[in-house]
Amino acid sequence: MYNKLFTSIFTVLTIAILVFLAIYRFRHKNFKNKLNEISQKQSKGKLKIITTTGMIKDAIKNIADDYVIVEALMGPGVDPHSYKAKPNDLNSLKAADLIFYNGLHLEGKISDLLENYNKIKPTIKVCDALEYSDIIRDKEFSEGVDPHIWFDVNLWKKCVRYISTILQNKIPKHAETIKLNTDLYLKKLDSLHNFIMSSFNEISQEQRVLITAHDAFGYFGRAYNLEVKGLQGISTAAEYGLKDVSDLIQFIIQRKIKAIFIETSVPEKPIRAVIEGCKNNNHEVILGGPIYSDAMGPQNSKDGTYIGMLEANVNTIVRGLKLGSK
Numbered sequence: 001m002y003n004k005l006f007t008s009i010f011t012v013l014t015i016a017i018l019v020f021l022a023i024y025r026f027r028h029k030n031f032k033n034k035l036n037e038i039s040q041k042q043s044k045g046k047l048k049i050i051t052t053t054g055m056i057k058d059a060i061k062n063i064a065d066d067y068v069i070v071e072a073l074m075g076p077g078v079d080p081h082s083y084k085a086k087p088n089d090l091n092s093l094k095a096a097d098l099i100f101y102n103g104l105h106l107e108g109k110i111s112d113l114l115e116n117y118n119k120i121k122p123t124i125k126v127c128d129a130l131e132y133s134d135i136i137r138d139k140e141f142s143e144g145v146d147p148h149i150w151f152d153v154n155l156w157k158k159c160v161r162y163i164s165t166i167l168q169n170k171i172p173k174h175a176e177t178i179k180l181n182t183d184l185y186l187k188k189l190d191s192l193h194n195f196i197m198s199s200f201n202e203i204s205q206e207q208r209v210l211i212t213a214h215d216a217f218g219y220f221g222r223a224y225n226l227e228v229k230g231l232q233g234i235s236t237a238a239e240y241g242l243k244d245v246s247d248l249i250q251f252i253i254q255r256k257i258k259a260i261f262i263e264t265s266v267p268e269k270p271i272r273a274v275i276e277g278c279k280n281n282n283h284e285v286i287l288g289g290p291i292y293s294d295a296m297g298p299q300n301s302k303d304g305t306y307i308g309m310l311e312a313n314v315n316t317i318v319r320g321l322k323l324g325s326k
């Protein structure tokens with residue numbers, strides 16, 4: 001009797017669960033299909049853009065987000081000097097209407113690939129926005145030019161204006177809005193520039209020295225009056241030798257520098273060797289950072305934007321140098 005009752009309750013429950021699962025799956029599938037439809041509709045008519053670095057993607061998002069779909073090949077923490085194209089990247093580049101890249105040999109390993117794309121679709125070097133005198137030239141750098149142009153906000157403003165002009169031409173229907181967005185963004189970049197200036201003015205001239213693992217901050221130093229030293233050459237692909245390490249250790253000791261910085265897209269090992277070397281010479285150095293050099297912070301975070309990345313760097317550097325000056 002109990003067995004029979006138990007069996008019928010069990011059967012009813014099983015059927016109820018199966019019916020519930022079937023309804024849930026049907027509704028879920030419908031929901032997923034709806035989502036796909038919406039995203040296809042939203043991407044319809046939008047310009048598909050591929051950029052190499054996150055900094056260029058961020059500029060485009062700030063001035064034309066409603067009219068484009070933009071993706072960067074190089075995500076957070078990626079070193080552009082040594083970046084090699086992945087099979088997926090080739091598909092993305094093929095599908096793009098427009099390609100933007102930094103140029104000045106930043107994208108060392110894929111420069112030829114990008115130049116070849118220029119024959120079949122608009123492939124724009126952002127550095128073309130700059131004048132000859134804007135570019136830092138030094139034979140230490142790959143091909144004799146420093147590619148880290150985004151670290152001078154005024155130079156980056158020229159690049160943003162250049163990108164904006166191209167997008168206005170490509171999307172004439174929304175040119176007016178893109179222009180308004182650009183003006184608004186350029187104002188934000190002016191505030192960023194002023195913030196950097198006033199932050200470094202808190203540091204004495206003697207302590208305004210920025211030491212990192214590679215020479216990414218030449219433009220930053222020139223624009224904001226900081227003495228910049230890097231352990232490696234301009235490209236992270238360049239080898240650093242024992243002499244570079246010992247020269248840097250001597251410099252740090254002589255100048256009584258108290259803070260040096262690690263970077264997010266460059267291995268920490270060489271800079272740790274410098275700290276050890278200073279310690280062995282009875283000179284304590286604080287390891288500051290990490291600071292962002294060739295890639296921005298995590299996506300969907302403040303540091304994952306150009307403005308956020310620079311603000312984070314300035315705060316980290318000022319904090320480190322101030323600790324050092326005590």
Ligand SMILES: [Zn+2]
Pocket residue numbers: 081148214215216234235236293294
């Ligand atoms: Zn670099």
